[in-house]
Amino acid sequence: MAAYDLEEQEQLSQIKAWWEQYGNLVSGVTLAVALIAAGYQGWHWNQRKQAAEASALYTSVQQAAQAHNGQQAREAAGELISKYSGTVYADLGVLLAAKVQVDAGDAKNARTQLAWAAEKASDPALRDLAKLRLAAVLLDDKAYDEALVQLAKPGEGLEARFADLKGDVLVAQGKTAEAKAAYKQALELTDKTDRQDAKALHDLAQAKLDSLGGAN
Structure with missing residues (x-):
């Protein structure tokens, strides 16, 4: 029995010595992993939150388009640009809002929105589509060289x-x-x-x- 006690004491001493040497490192690594995990979860939650908010604004643009409400479409698209410019919702919202402006004969605001999409839309295909639509508006405005x-x-x-x-x-x-x-x-x-x-x-x-x- 005493032999077992001595073995246990020796093991405890070895563990204690190891912890004194590496304990701070282990604690630091554990804390860092926990912070990274928490940060990732927070980032993921924030991404979902932004996507939901951007989606709601895009729905507002769609509703404005259905109601032929140029001002509402323009304002919702503007908010998409200012807050969620890195999302596809902003790209699609601006293109749709520009169409509403064109249909309403508001070439000036249509040009502004299409120029943004042509340069800054996150999706290359949507940038190209915006360039095509912008060129059509510029043609109507007799801005041929710009088109x-x-x-x-x-x-x-x-x-x-x-x-x-x-x-x-x-x-x-x-x-x-x-x-x-x-x-x-x-x-x-x-x-x-x-x-x-x-x-x-x-x-x-x-x-x-x-x-x-x-x-x-």
Whole structure:
């Protein structure tokens, strides 16, 4: 029995010595792990909270669009930009709000919103779509050079639409030869895709090209 007591005492002494040497390190590592875990949980909770709030604001934009309420759509989109600019809800909300402004004839606010989306939307595809829509608004405003700037780098999957709209801008500038080249490019691009909207765009570009005297 005494032997066991001596062994236990020796083990306790070894544990005590080890703890005196490494105890602070173990405590520090344990605390650090706990803080990291708590921080991650807090970050995750905050992300969910922001997503829910951004989603609610996007719903407000949708409701405003259905009611054709340009001011409400603009204000909700503005709040999305100021508070949740890194979310897809902000991207979609601004694009939808801009459409409401266009439908209401408010080109100025539409341009402001589309310019933001064209430059700062988190999704590259939505940035490209915003550039296309902004170019269309600029065309209506007779801001031809600015429209061409937006159309300079076609977005992936939107090349034919970029070319077709570029042709429209060039026609408005009286640059018939360049416009025909743009329409021909749109035709070539639509021939290379099986997208459902390709035929309609092809027929439209062909009609525009024919109105300029055809391919020659």
